[in-house]
Amino acid sequence: MTQFKLTTPVVLIIFNRPDTTAKVFEAIRKVKPLQLFVIADAPRLDRYGEVERCMAARKIIDQVDWNCEVLTNYSEKNLGCRERIYNGLNWVFSLVESAIILEDDCVPHLTFFRFCEELLERYRNDERIMAISGDNFQFGNNPIESSYYFSRYPHCWGWATWRRAWKNYDNQMQLWSKLRGSKWLENILQNSRAVQYWSEIFQKNYQGFNSWAYAWTFACWNYHGLTILPKVNLVSNIGFGQGATHTSSINKFANMSVEEMIFPLTHPPSIIRNIPADNFTEKTMFSGGLQIQNVHCKVCGSISHKFDNAKVLNKYNVDYFQCSNCGFVQTENPYWLGEAYTEAIASSDVGLVSRNQNFSLITENLILNFFNANDKFLDYGCGYGLFVRMMRDLGLDFYGYDKYCQNIFYQGWEGEINREQKYEIVTAFEVFEHFINPLAEIEKILQQTRNILFSTKLLPPDNPRPNDWWYYALEEGQHISIFNKKALSVIAQKFKLNLCSDGESLHLLTEKSLSNSEFHSIFRIGRYKPEKRKESLTEVDYEKVTEKKLKNQQQLTELDSENIAERKSKNWQLLDFKVLIDGVFFQINNTGIARVWKSLLEVWSKDSFAKNILVLDRAKTAPKIPGIKYRVIPGYNYGRIDADRQILQQICDEENADIFISTYYTTPILTPSIFMAYDMIPEVLAKNLDNPSWQEKHR
Structure with a gap:
């Protein structure tokens, strides 16, 4: 730090706590900024002793003893935290392009200032970045190799920003009235508990709650803005407890230790949000704190009681809830899924090939005996598309759809998900247990067909707990919905369909009336007349691909004749x-x-x-x-x-x-x-x- 010379303006926001103000001021004094902006609200006249405390806090600013331009913006009447900081920062950014901002209870490590200054310059014109913070609330979880990461959460206990970003701040949150009834929060958070939590926060703030920070979060999310967070914590909030405006109770975020940031900084290779870190923050700092003991069943809507707790991905303690009516088991809102799906196909899925081979023959048997084999079919959540290729090789016109996984085996046969495209059957093997909202996903599939052939293991009659049954797949963290026969029956009734099931893992939701014996007959491979079997599409598909290549070649040949x-x-x-x-x-x-x-x-x-x-x-x-x-x-x-x-x-x-x-x-x-x-x-x-x-x- 001895060679670092701070040139970025520093903003100090003070009020009525001279003791904490003095500690923050001492940190600022050590880096000797050339410009110091001070924002102060006026005392509340009905609070005993607040006039004296506010004056004592302002008096500390008179102790500037280095070469520094001090600019003050002291309110003559009390505006409240939200209005005072809003007006104060508007004043700051009317005069400068960027600034480092500290409140009177946020004591930074000295390397915080250099960290902010270097990144303010590096991302000056990158509108994807709206703020830089000195806060790290990971508590040793989710370690990273670079010096910082990108987050959706604009922590503001010691932060920095630019005029270009602050201009997006709307203190009245006017857009919330239009967005609150939309899917905006669901699209951002993809977590129903988090959506509920932040919807209540934003509504409360919209109605006048005295917090500028939530309005700033709203602005950042509305403009898809990311915040830079350091790999180590650089700021300690010493303001918890008596006298605090919003942090009156002590918790684990109070008085956190700070660490030195090592220079030169190691920059991330690309600007991608750190999903595991953000999931941890949401869980530990925001919506995870709701401590919901009972939830509503995602299948029938009845009350689900806490069933068990198990460690997922070998690190997260996750609550499991079981419906008191239909027996469906669901996890708490799965904040860990971003980490669980770093690979689209679980590494433990060692039976993928043999399972697809078996399902292909069973599906062929079902279609040839009970459905229109000349129609189109879709494999929903098809993964790499191996099953699609197998079914086409069996002569059935199958297409694949998977919005997460790379298309390896079904290129040229991508299925469409829209109301216009219809399929005779949609298959969904080992997919239902991954559904966050089963009814919504099933309803989406039923827009394409009235027949769904799917596999998912049913909860055994002895009702095993997560640690006692392999299908919960705790080490992978992807199985978040566990069904039993009654839960599937509820789904069938809801969508006015018939349910056929082998009672263990293979099931059919259908508009057709199939007896149990008819459904079970599909497991007897080859139980159809030989003349029913379709001719393989392998040769047809090959000709289609080569015809396309030949057409491209002919076009090039035509260009040749025109002086290519x-x-x-x-x-x-x-x-x-x-x-x-x-x-x-x-x-x-x-x-x-x-x-x-x-x-x-x-x-x-x-x-x-x-x-x-x-x-x-x-x-x-x-x-x-x-x-x-x-x-x-x-x-x-x-x-x-x-x-x-x-x-x-x-x-x-x-x-x-x-x-x-x-x-x-x-x-x-x-x-x-x-x-x-x-x-x-x-x-x-x-x-x-x-x-x-x-x-x-x-x-």
Whole structure:
């Protein structure tokens, strides 16, 4: 700290506590800001001794003994905390572009000031960032490698911001009247308890509760703003207890110890919100404090009583509730799901392939015997799409839908979820236990069909607790809804459907009237006349794919006859779009596809098309070709596919990419992508270029 010279203005907000004000002032004195703004409210005349305490607090400011411009904004009448800070910060940001802000009970570590100043400069023009805070309330949980992370929570016990961000603050929260009846909070929080909690907070604040901080949170969320939080706690709030405005009771956030921030700062590789850290904050600091003992059943609406408590993901103590009427078991609001789904497919799901093989034969049997086999079908929550591919190979026109998982096996056969598209049957294997709101999800599926074939293990008759039954899958944290036969019957009755079940794991909600014996017959594989079986779609699908490739080739041939070189050059000049190419294969394996891409880049580098290209250089492994632009990004990690997709989407957003070209199983979440798989590499196939099958597949 001896070499650091603070140039950022500091704001000190004081009121009636000279004792705490003196401690904060001492911290400010040690860094000697060149500008000090002081905001003070007037005393409340009906409070004994407050006039003297307010004057004593203001007197401390007279102790400035360094080269400093002191600007004061002292109210002549009491405005209250919310109005005083609102007006005061408006005054500050009418004079300066950015500032570090401390209230009279927030004592910072000296490295807090440098932390704020460096990041104020780094993110000065990045409107995604609305604040920088010195607060860390993780208590050692969710450790990070970088010096800070990004959060939705704008903690304000020692913080900093810019004029560009503060201008979004609305002290009256006028937009709340329009947003409170919408899905706005649900879309942000995705947690019903948190939605209830924050809805009550914002409504209370809208009606006049004396807190500017909640109105600031509302502004940050409304503008999708993130706050930077440090990896260690840099500020201690010493103002809890008697005399405090909003923190009158002592709790674990009071008088927290502070630590030194190490410089130079280690910056995160991309701007992505830390979901596990935010979930922990929501759980421990906000809505998790409601201590709800009984909840309403998500299936029948009856009271559900606390059933048990178990450790999820080996770290979170989670309450389980069981319905007193239908027996359905649900967890408390699953704040940990962001962490549980770092991988879309649980690593413990070792039976995935054999299970899909078994389900494919059972589903074929059901369709051929009782449904229209010439119609379309959808696999909901299809994961990588293995089941979809199996069903198409059996001749049934299946499509897949999964909004979380990477499409590997059903490219070209993505299903649509809308009211117009209908399916004869929707399958949902090992999906129901993942539903946060089962009825809403089932209703969504029923917009597509009146027949749902699904699998989920039913709670055994002896009603085992989470630690006594493997299907709760505590170590994965994804099974949050556990059904029994009665709960499924309630669902069937609600949607006016019939329920067929094997009593253990496979079930059918249907508008058809099937007897138990008819439903159980589907488990006897092959129980249909041979002539009923459909011809495999494998060859048809192959022809469809190759026909598309051939059509593309014909278009290129037509361009050849029109002087393709001249036309291409002219088109590149007219088009203004950006192509991101993931150079992951330069990192993973220097084989065929790496050579192909190197050759392509060398050709494009000599063309005006090069200005449209940006190559993502994984861990600095891409060959540097003059004329080609590069962006260095972290190396690819096989174990973090979904995190990698988030990072790629972030980069696509930052670079305004129009299309993403993948050279491996790496694609962003939303940006349109072209996928070139590794099976183009003859070395991987153990083939050579003269092999007929390789030539046919890639001609």
